[in-house]
Amino acid sequence: MISREDMVALDAADALAPLRDKFELPDDMIYLDGNSLGPVPKGVSERVKDVVEVQWGNDLIKSWNVHDWMGLPQRVGDRIAPLIGADQGEVMACDTTSINLFKLLAAALELRPDRNVIIGQADNFPTDNYLAEGLIRLTGGRHELRLIEGDDIIGAIDAAEDSVALVFLTQVDYRTGYAQDMAAVTKAAHDAGALILWDLCHSAGALNVSLNAAGADFAAGCSYKYLNGGPGAPAFLFVAKHLQDQVQQPLSGWHGHAAPFEFERSYRPAPGIVRQLCGTPSVLAMSALDAALDVFDGIDMSVLRAKSQVLTSLFIDLMEKRCGGHGFTLATTRDQTRRGSQVSWHHEMGYPIMQALIADGVVGDFRSPDILRFGFAPLYLRYVDVWDAVTVIERVMLEQRWDKPEFHLRAAVT
Amino acid sequence: MISREDMVALDAADALAPLRDKFELPDDMIYLDGNSLGPVPKGVSERVKDVVEVQWGNDLIKSWNVHDWMGLPQRVGDRIAPLIGADQGEVMACDTTSINLFKLLAAALELRPDRNVIIGQADNFPTDNYLAEGLIRLTGGRHELRLIEGDDIIGAIDAAEDSVALVFLTQVDYRTGYAQDMAAVTKAAHDAGALILWDLCHSAGALNVSLNAAGADFAAGCSYKYLNGGPGAPAFLFVAKHLQDQVQQPLSGWHGHAAPFEFERSYRPAPGIVRQLCGTPSVLAMSALDAALDVFDGIDMSVLRAKSQVLTSLFIDLMEKRCGGHGFTLATTRDQTRRGSQVSWHHEMGYPIMQALIADGVVGDFRSPDILRFGFAPLYLRYVDVWDAVTVIERVMLEQRWDKPEFHLRAAVT
Numbered sequence: 001m002i003s004r005e006d007m008v009a010l011d012a013a014d015a016l017a018p019l020r021d022k023f024e025l026p027d028d029m030i031y032l033d034g035n036s037l038g039p040v041p042k043g044v045s046e047r048v049k050d051v052v053e054v055q056w057g058n059d060l061i062k063s064w065n066v067h068d069w070m071g072l073p074q075r076v077g078d079r080i081a082p083l084i085g086a087d088q089g090e091v092m093a094c095d096t097t098s099i100n101l102f103k104l105l106a107a108a109l110e111l112r113p114d115r116n117v118i119i120g121q122a123d124n125f126p127t128d129n130y131l132a133e134g135l136i137r138l139t140g141g142r143h144e145l146r147l148i149e150g151d152d153i154i155g156a157i158d159a160a161e162d163s164v165a166l167v168f169l170t171q172v173d174y175r176t177g178y179a180q181d182m183a184a185v186t187k188a189a190h191d192a193g194a195l196i197l198w199d200l201c202h203s204a205g206a207l208n209v210s211l212n213a214a215g216a217d218f219a220a221g222c223s224y225k226y227l228n229g230g231p232g233a234p235a236f237l238f239v240a241k242h243l244q245d246q247v248q249q250p251l252s253g254w255h256g257h258a259a260p261f262e263f264e265r266s267y268r269p270a271p272g273i274v275r276q277l278c279g280t281p282s283v284l285a286m287s288a289l290d291a292a293l294d295v296f297d298g299i300d301m302s303v304l305r306a307k308s309q310v311l312t313s314l315f316i317d318l319m320e321k322r323c324g325g326h327g328f329t330l331a332t333t334r335d336q337t338r339r340g341s342q343v344s345w346h347h348e349m350g351y352p353i354m355q356a357l358i359a360d361g362v363v364g365d366f367r368s369p370d371i372l373r374f375g376f377a378p379l380y381l382r383y384v385d386v387w388d389a390v391t392v393i394e395r396v397m398l399e400q401r402w403d404k405p406e407f408h409l410r411a412a413v414t
Numbered sequence: 415m416i417s418r419e420d421m422v423a424l425d426a427a428d429a430l431a432p433l434r435d436k437f438e439l440p441d442d443m444i445y446l447d448g449n450s451l452g453p454v455p456k457g458v459s460e461r462v463k464d465v466v467e468v469q470w471g472n473d474l475i476k477s478w479n480v481h482d483w484m485g486l487p488q489r490v491g492d493r494i495a496p497l498i499g500a501d502q503g504e505v506m507a508c509d510t511t512s513i514n515l516f517k518l519l520a521a522a523l524e525l526r527p528d529r530n531v532i533i534g535q536a537d538n539f540p541t542d543n544y545l546a547e548g549l550i551r552l553t554g555g556r557h558e559l560r561l562i563e564g565d566d567i568i569g570a571i572d573a574a575e576d577s578v579a580l581v582f583l584t585q586v587d588y589r590t591g592y593a594q595d596m597a598a599v600t601k602a603a604h605d606a607g608a609l610i611l612w613d614l615c616h617s618a619g620a621l622n623v624s625l626n627a628a629g630a631d632f633a634a635g636c637s638y639k640y641l642n643g644g645p646g647a648p649a650f651l652f653v654a655k656h657l658q659d660q661v662q663q664p665l666s667g668w669h670g671h672a673a674p675f676e677f678e679r680s681y682r683p684a685p686g687i688v689r690q691l692c693g694t695p696s697v698l699a700m701s702a703l704d705a706a707l708d709v710f711d712g713i714d715m716s717v718l719r720a721k722s723q724v725l726t727s728l729f730i731d732l733m734e735k736r737c738g739g740h741g742f743t744l745a746t747t748r749d750q751t752r753r754g755s756q757v758s759w760h761h762e763m764g765y766p767i768m769q770a771l772i773a774d775g776v777v778g779d780f781r782s783p784d785i786l787r788f789g790f791a792p793l794y795l796r797y798v799d800v801w802d803a804v805t806v807i808e809r810v811m812l813e814q815r816w817d818k819p820e821f822h823l824r825a826a827v828t
Contacts, residue, residue, distance in 0.1 A: 096693025098667030279510025
C-alpha cells in the first residue's frame with residue numbers, strides 16, 4: 001500500500017521538483033486547476049511593472065523600436081515552438097485561440113477548394129466548433145461541419161473519402177482528458193488528402209506535443225493554462241513552414257502586412273508566419289507571457305510528460321483505493337498514453353462536491369453535467385499534493401461536507 | 415503678438431489643467447504623440463500589480479467570479495460609451511480594432527443582402543481597407559470596396575445610388591487630421607439606404623464624438639491613443655441598440671455565446687452587445703485600460719474638444735509666425751470644426767527633422783511620404799507646451815540640427 005512517505009520520497013527524487021519555487025502559489029491551497037488557469041510564475045509581476053513604468057512610461061512611442069515591441073509576438077512564438085515540437089519561425093503569439101482558429105480554418109479550406117467536409121468531434125472544446133459554424137455561415141454554407149461522436153476519428157476520415165478538406169480536433173478533450181494520437185490521426189488525414197488543424201489548449205505545456213514529427217499542418221492554442229501566461233493571455237498559432245506562403249488568412253490586418261509602416265493602400269501579406277498577425281498586440285499581456293515562459297527554459301518536455309503521467313496514475317490509484325465507495329466513476333482513460341494531464345470523475349453530486357473541495361483548499365473545477373476535473377501540472381505540483389488532495393476528498397465525502405446549501409448555488413463561471 | 419506669458423496665463427485659467435497631474439509624463443519631454451500612444455495614467459501600474467499578485471496570484475481561477483473578470487469587457491465598454499456619445503450596453507471592449515472592424519463589416523453587409531458596394535476612403539487608415547479586402551476575398555468577391563479620393567464622401571454616396579450597402583470611414587484622417595462631419599455623412603448614408611461604420615481610432619478620447627446623436631450604426635476604435643490604455647490595449651466596438659439583435663458577427667467564439675459555461679454544442683448568440691465577444695480577453699490588458707479610464711471621470715467632452723481646438727489653432731499660428739520660412743506646408747485644415755486633435759505638416763526633410771525634434775525632447779512622429787504629425791491631447795498638454803515645442807522646432811530649423819547622418823536612418827517603426 002502506497003503511503004504519504006512514498007510520495008515524499010518521490011518528490012525528493014524528482015528532478016523537476018525545484019521548479020515549484022519558480023511560482024507564486026498560495027500556501028493554503030492544492031491547485032489542481034492549472035488546466036484552466038496556470039498560477040503566476042515569479043518574475044511576471046516585475047516584468048509587467050517594468051513594461052508599464054519604464055518602457056511605456058518613459059520611452060513611450062519609441063519603445064516600438066527601442067524595446068522591439070514589433071518583434072515581441074514572434075519572439076514569444078519562437079519560445080513556445082520547442083514546447084510543441086515546432087521549429088523557429090513556425091509559431092506566432094497573437095490574438096485569442098478562437099480568432100486564431102478562424103484564421104487557420106479559412107486558410108486551410110482555401111487550400112482544398114474541391115472538398116467540402118470539416119471533420120471534428122462533438123466533444124471538441126465548444127468554441128472550436130462555434131468558430132467553424134461562424135466561418136461556414138459567413139462563406140455561404142458550402143462546407144459541412146461533420147461532428148463525430150466518440151473517438152473513432154480515423155474511421156470517420158476513411159468513411160468520408162475524398163470529401164474531407166480538413167480534420168479539426170482538440171488534442172486533449174477538455175472534459176475527459178482523452179488525448180488523441182496526433183501522429184496516427186494526422187497520417188490518416190493526410191492519407192485521405194485532407195489537412196489537419198489541432199487545438200492544443202489542453203496539451204501545450206504539459207504533454208510532449210510533437211507537431212512536426214507528426215507532420216501536422218496547423219495548430220492553435222492558449223497560453224493561460226499549462227503555459228501560465230495569465231488570465232486571457234495571448235494565444236498562439238502554428239503553420240508548418242511549407243504551407244506558410246501558400247495560405248492567406250482573412251483577418252488581413254496591418255500587422256500581417258509585408259510593410260506595415262509603408263501604409264500601402266492594398267493588403268500584401270508578409271512572408272512566412274508574420275502574415276498570421278492582424279492588429280496591434282497587447283504589449284502588457286505579451287510581455288507577461290514572455291516572462292512566464294522563463295520557467296520552461298531548459299525543460300525536457302518528455303520528462304515533464306512522464307511526471308504528468310505518474311501524477312495522474314497515482315491520483316487514479318489513490319482515489320480508487322481511498323474513495324472507491326463514494327460514487328465516483330472515472331471519466332479519464334486508464335491508458336496513460338492516451339491521457340492528458342488531467343483526471344476527471346463523474347459524480348451526480350459533482351457540483352457541490354467541488355465547491356466543498358475548493359472551500360477546503362483543493363481547487364479543481366466542474367464541467368456540466370457531472371464532471372469533476374483535476375489538472376496535474378507537472379511543473380509545480382508535488383507527489384505529496386496528490387496524496388493530500390485525496391485525503392481532503394476522502395474527508396469531504398466521509399463527512400458529507402458537500403451537503404451544504406451554499407455549495408449548490410451555481411456561480412456564473414463554473 | 416502672442417508671448418509665452420500669454421500661454422502661462424491660458425494654463426492658469428484652464429479648468430482641465432489639474433488633469434496633467436494624473437499622468438506619469440517624463441520631465442524632459444514635450445509629448446505630442448498621444449495620437450499614437452497615450453502616456454501612462456497614474457494608478458495603472460498599481461492596478462496591474464494588484465491584478466497579477468492578488469487576483470491572479472491568490473484567487474486564481476476563482477477570480478472569474480470573485481473579481482467578475484467575465485463582466486470586465488462590458489464594464490470597460492460602458493465607461494467608454496459616454497466618451498463617444500453612446501449609451502450603456504452599446505459598447506464592448508474587446509479584441510483589436512482590426513478584428514472588431516471585421517466583425518462589424520460582416521454584420522453590416524449581412525443586413526444589406528441586395529447591395530454590393532462598400533464606400534470607403536483611399537486615405538482610411540490602411541488596416542480598415544485591408545480588413546474589407548480580406549472579408550470580400552473570403553466571401554467570394556461579391557462585394558466591391560470603392561475607395562474615394564478626397565473628402566467628397568457625400569457626393570460618392572449619392573453617385574452610387576442604391577448599390578451602397580455600407581459607408582466605412584475613419585472619422586479623423588491619421589495623416590492630415592481631417593475630421594469628417596459624422597452627422598452629415600451618417601445622414602447621407604442613411605438617406606441612400608446604406609449603413610455606416612466609423613473607425614474612431616483618432617477621435618475617441620479627444621473629440622466629442624456623438625454616435626447616437628448622429629444616428630450611427632456601427633463603430634470601432636482603439637484605446638491606446640487618446641484613451642491612454644497602454645500599448646496594444648484592448649479595442650472597443652459600438653453597435654446601435656436597435657441593431658444589436660439583428661446582427662450576427664462571424665467570429666462566433668464562446669464568450670459571445672448566450673451561455674458560455676453550458677458548453678453547448680452549437681453556437682447561440684448572446685443577446686445584445688455581448689454577442690460581439692469572441693475569445694477570452696486579456697484580464698491584465700483590460701484592467702490596465704479600466705484603470706486608465708479613471709482620468710476621464712467627470713470630464714465634459716465638449717470642454718476637452720474646445721481645448722484641443724485652441725491648442726491646435728495656436729500651434730498653427732505660432733508655427734507660421736516663427737517657422738514660416740522653413741519650408742513647412744500645412745497638411746491639416748484651418749477649419750477647426752473639421753480638424754482632429756492633431757496638426758500635420760508636409761516637409762521634404764520631414765523624417766530627419768522629426769528625428770532631430772525627438773532628440774531635442776519634442777516627440778511627434780513621421781508618416782510617409784513627407785508628413786510630420788503633432789498630436790495635442792488636451793487631457794495633459796499645456797498651452798506652454800505649444801510655445802515650447804515651436805521654440806524647439808525653430809531652433810532645429812535655424813541651426814539645421816536635423817542635418818546629421820543618424821537622423822536619416824529609418825527605424826522599423828516610424
